[in-house]
Amino acid sequence: MYDFLAALFAVSRHGRGLQFDVGDGWVQAARRALGRTLLQHLADFAAGRALFVSLVSLLERQARDRGVVGFIRQVEDLPADELVLVLLTSTRAARPAREALRAVLAERGRARAAALRRFAQVFPEELGRVGAVRLARRDPQVLREQLVQLLTAFYERVYAAHEAEARRRVERDVVTQRRLAERLPPEAFVEEATGGLVPDPTVVAEVVVAPSWFVRPYTLVADHVGVRTYVVPTKEEAHRREEEAVLRVARALSDETRLRILRMLAAREMYAQQVAQALGTSHVTALHHLAALRAARLVRVVERGPLRYYVLRREALEAAAAALARFPEPSSARPEGV
DSSP: OHHHHHHHHHHHHBTTTBOOTTHHHHHHHHHHHHHHHHHHHHHHHHTTSOHHHHHHHHHTTSOGGGHHHHHHHHHHHSOHHHHHHHHHHOBTTTGGGHHHHHHHHHOOHHHHHHHHHHHHHHSOGGGTHHHHHHHHHSOHHHHHHHHHHHHHHHHHHTGGGGHHHHHHHHHHHHHHHHHHHHHSOHHHHHHHHHTSEEOOTTTOSEEEEEEESTTTTOOEEEEETTEEEEEEEOOOOHHHHHHHHHHHHHHHHTSHHHHHHHHHHHHOOEEHHHHHHHHTSOHHHHHHHHHHHHHTTOEEEEEETTEEEEEEOHHHHHHHHHHHHHTTSOGGGSOTTO
């Protein structure tokens, strides 16, 4: 189920600040399969920037063994007003806007217009305030119908053909992750599984780590009240893992801005806003560059209360240099176990 949602996220965001391993060809084919109307629905829902987190939060309060079709049916059966609340205010950051959204859903006329203004004031700008307000204005029944249409079409036209292979890869990775969880403390396990995300145990009550084939090379974080979900990329075979790691590092270092970020982080830890200010760019642009560096496992993200700061992973740079030095060697020429 998490992989299904990650695949939808990839279709929404690939080439728009993020580059998923599935590649341009697969994403373009998926977009053609959805068609113009459903792609517009996807853009409308994703404009709030919390669609993925919201659907994950909905998934985690339902029976996960019902599969994609069962999940879509649960979305369809959810009362329309409740679904709007889930879509727009499931994230921890958006929770303060929930009561204002309840008023939007309950009121009519001038009272509703006033409630919409209040919702716009309290909804976090970084989560896509304009898109969220646009969705809050819509008829909840129509929103539910469009979301069900989108999820159903994406499953039938795109994901179903890959479901068996994705499940095989995910199930194999689940076994590996469980073994890792048995031998590492919780915080160390999360850092290893996510490639450098270090949660603050005083903030997160429960953690879910869910492998996904389509999320590669990123780790997606769904942060809702009481639960933090990390959708992490499945691991490849040893030789493919090293080749992909080399490729991701090369991509990350091919951009002058990201090289500047690494130099800054070599001097000190920094918050994303500090990085943006030092670069003279927007917060969102800085986050995109930091996501590429995190996907290459070159930075560690440490949570400190409501904030997150970034630290250079010097050991990762050393490992990348060693991998690059070995890269021209044919696999058969490498010592056994390397």
